[in-house]
Amino acid sequence: MTHPQPALPQVCLVAITKHGAAQAARLARQLPQAKVCVAARFADALKGLPNTVLAYEGAFKDEMAGLFHAYDQIVFFVSLGAVVRLIAPHLKSKDQDPGVLVVDDAAQYVIPVLSGHVGGANAMAETVAALLGASPVLTTASDVGKTIPVDILGRELGWQVEAPKLNITRVSAAVVNEEPVALVQDAGSAHWWTRPTPLPPSIQRFERLADVDLDRFAAVLWITHAEVPAMLWARLHERLVVYRPPLEAATP
Template sequence: MTTTPSLPRVCLVAITKHGAAQVAALARQLPQASICVAAKFAETMQGLPNPLLAYDGAFKDRIGPLFEDFDQIVFFVSLGAVVRLIAPHLNSKDEDPGVLVVDDAGQFVIPVLSGHVGGANAMADTVAALLGATPVLTTASDVGKTIPVDILGRELGWVVEAPKLNITRVSAAVVNEEPVAVVQDAGSPHWWTRPTPLPASIHRYARLEDVHLDRYRAVLWITHHPVSEALWQTLHERLVVYRPPASAGTTTTTGTAA
């Protein structure tokens, strides 16, 4: 049985009259998003179906609740102000929501925080398309049109299995265009969705046994097989494993990796 992924909890935020007008325009296209504006601008949101959070007092006191209650926060506020406002609330990319900033002219959408794991890069593409704006992405794998090691296959239900240091090391190898082997013996083969082909530095295999490990700076293994401690040690900081859902497999080879 398949389950429908839950929609991200999105909040559109403004602290000025012009920003509130921009929020109202975007909210019409994102009726599921909440709106957070100063109480004096609340009446400009009349007629919208979006949940409204109207605040009085210091806006900085709203940041904590926003971080707790939403997955994506889209600020129509200056980038510098947003950086200062969110700084005391940062924990880690595994916990923080996606944070985006839209400039005052509505020309650029900038993911500020949690671009990959938090989904801010994908949200920036969505918001930019709705506004007719340009997404300004600075995450290396997105700019370089290569594999996002930390979230590969996430939309397919894959689970990453590796120490964080491995993910960091392998990500560096990928974005630096060093030789990387991708081994897939399980899961959907349709994980590469970019319109451009895989970079030349990425080499695909169907079996781990066919990979000359000493030729590659990193290995990404998409599998249901158990991974031995010996293999983790052999590929010290060079291995990241992905676990597809057990019911969604490609042709799977037999045996385990020694």
Template sequence: MTDPRIAIVAITKHGATQAAQLAAQLPHAHIVCAEKFAATFAGLANPLRAYTAALRDEIGPLFAAYDQLIFFVSLGAVVRLIAPHLKSKDGDPGITVVDDAGQFVIPVLSGHVGGANACAEQVAALLGATPVLTTASDVGKTIPVDILGRELGWKVEAPKLNITRVSAHVVNGEPIAFVQEAGSPNWWTRPTPLPASIHRFERFEDVDLARFKAVLWVTRRAIDDTLWQQLNERLVVYRPPLDEAAP
């Protein structure tokens, strides 16, 4: 997996100081800053763009060019800046905000699919700051239905409505059947135990569907339309790559 395209954006003196500290630890990240603070980044290897017009004029190109945007700008200002450019969580970059003092790191947009939550935790660790996560599955330390196994190469297979419905069941602590017939067993990477509401099975046939609100199924089997219809918004399937080890 290639490194994400990251831009670090700063518009104030204190923000530029914090941004320089972060950029020194992320040498592949690009820096975008107000021209009058460009000297703050002298000596760093990071590519630098010093803009002279308004920051709002930079946002469109930034959205197009980067996977992660880390702003040392107030949260309210960032929300107003990015609002005209938002399209979908599947296409928008991850947006993270850091306060001028470098105390708090907040993922604002595309936390899961766009990777802003993971970015915020990485940035917080590098700055000695506190990540402020609001995504329910992260706060509740449970399964992120929409990106489960992504770092292992798993592909999610389900209508978007299923993902929304099943995610709600998961974060509400309702009983979930997790069936793993393929792929690596090392998919649970949180330091906390798997929530008690998640029940693991090795075969789909072992699941009493009447007992569970939803099914998360890691498999290489073909699933026919009849089963999708039977489970009616309760099923999300994950497809591991063919070269991944079985459980």
């Protein structure tokens, strides 16, 4: 059985200065599918590249609404402070906002500013940093602490998160604060932990929910195809997050 390939993210590189345009051109050479939004007077830096170039006249702030609507990832070769001010009027929620990244003028650092997990900015920052020979500056707690990102666990494997947003927030806090967390997996691929370091000792793995003393754990992550009884949601209250792997995925 064949499966459709996921659509490539829509990426836009943004530059508003001469130096920024040169750095954007450098990255654009390695990301030919990305579009480049650049001040018209610096558009010559993109000549000869296959990328679509969007050369704007006038104030850049007038371009922001369109960029936020059209792209999944926006990479700014603009100062961090300026980017914060530019994007502020357009923020909605982490489920809707694109990933936003900032690269400094010397292309030494790549900083995910917005939608690091759900919007994919952290992963994009690592990609951009590798292409530019730069360092990604990740500030989300699960990445810094090398632990489970509760909101996107298994996303690259097609897993769907099933839990109220409040549960995701509460369980994420338990994970990053190294409280005892039970991870139960009775479905889906076993190859979801790809970091070179082991799982933190605060996370204990189980193959069956029945083996978990629920009163001992601050949170439960359950990777399953099973129906979750209403009584379990009620008992665990805000301490449960469920993940649904694709039905055709192999069990561990």
